[in-house]
Amino acid sequence: MQDIGDVAAAFRTARGFGSSPLYGRLLAVVAADRALLELAARTRPGQQPTFALFGAVHHLLLAGTPDPLAEYYPSVAGAAARPVDGGTGLAFARFCAAYSDRIASLLGTRLVQTNQVQRALVLRLGLALLRRTTSAPVCVVEVGCSAGLNLRADRYAYTVGGTPVGDHSSPVHIGVDVPDTDPLPDLDRLPEIADVVGIDLAPPDLTDADDRAWLRALVWPENSHQAAQLQAAMAVVAADPPRVVAGNATEIGPTVAATLPPGLPRLVVHTATRIHVPAEDRPAFDAAVAAFGVDGPMLHLALEDDHLVAPSGRSGWGLTATDARGSRTVAVADGHLAWLEPLPAMNDLA
Incomplete structure (x- = not known):
């Protein structure tokens, strides 16, 4: 209550x-x-x-x-x-x-577990940013992953600022308006993925009709394209689901982090997840995310700040990147990733 x-x-x-x-x-x-x-x-x-x-x-x-x-x-x-x-x-x-x-x-x-498939671009962007700095295999972690649809970001087709990237044969197509793609890394140049894991309080089961129906209900009534995109992504991921661990990240984060191959770079992502964490628990949530960087260099991408203005004047969400040099906002995007405007800090990652 x-x-x-x-x-x-x-x-x-x-x-x-x-x-x-x-x-x-x-x-x-x-x-x-x-x-x-x-x-x-x-x-x-x-x-x-x-x-x-x-x-x-x-x-x-x-x-x-x-x-x-x-x-x-x-x-x-x-x-x-x-x-x-x-x-x-x-x-x-x-x-x-x-x-x-x-x-x-x-x-x-029930929990608010929107799997906004457009947000898979955040994970793919993170992989491409890491590939720009290292050739090592990468471990991928999503906190608040719901059914894990965005953990398969490497299986989808994209059109980013008019340029097609990704798996062109995929039934899942993600189109994102990007007015200036110059600051972006090469989204077709990704590292080898050594491990993939998601954490969610109560992961929906894609083999359960009621769980699928709940995910569909979280799509807004007018957003028919998003609903079709969700259905296609659920089919792709159900055929080869990623590893998803049930539990509170503040409690099980360090344990999950310990299962990753030590020394390898890791990409940790969460989108519209921290806003669902009670305010008093957010310091513990942040500490749990930081724990993934104990045994290997970490790039942490978070799409959570919903009070920013893009260079074009559009109101959007801040995409924050944290690495060895600290945190900075690297883009402003629509909360559903219909558009994304990169900022100069996109080129300032260690």
Whole structure:
């Protein structure tokens, strides 16, 4: 159970919902409705109540729960979906009241585990940056990896700033708008991967239909391309899943780090993960990440800072790189990686 005041603030101040007019409207609806806030407060501690509540409702609608609210969801109604209007908030409130027990059950048992496949570019970028500085095999770690889809970043096709890279035969295609690719490393020149491991509190099982359905529900209703991308990536990864360890990174991080081949460089990545860690636990989270650099040189990439402005003036998330020289912001990107603007510090990695 979360503090209702904190929940209200989360809905009132939420950012980054620009690609979902539906959720953009519903943020204000929930923030002004005591009953909806009390329901959203059932979200597990540390989890973002905005994503959790919207995901739970979406999950029920995608499963076929009959209700007029479904008419507003393009993911359910398709091209015939109703545009957001004066009745949207009332329909949402009525749905939540009618199915509050089922929604509360999802909020109490599920985690916000969005596998935004576009973010696989962060991992591929990290590999290419390491290859620019070393020819050694690399160990790859993702903290908060969900089902591990982004750990297979080397299996996907990309178009980055108009240039195709990666596995062109892959059913997973990731297109990212990059206005200036000059600071980027060669994304087709990757190191050998010596080991791959992910850590997640409760990794979804890609062989379980309900787990797959939950991941699908976390994709916003208007984002049909992202949903198709997710389905394709789940098929690729289910055929050859990476090693994923269940547990809290603050507790098992050092143990997992000890399983990596000593001396080899390691790439440690997390994207929109630290924001789901309770504030009081973040120092321990940071220490757990740092532990991966004890037995080998480490490049740590984190897409977590959602209050930056790109050179173009777009509001985005900061991509921070930490290595032997310290930390610096090397790019600003859309939170879903629809676009990325590299900064000069991209060329300043040890």
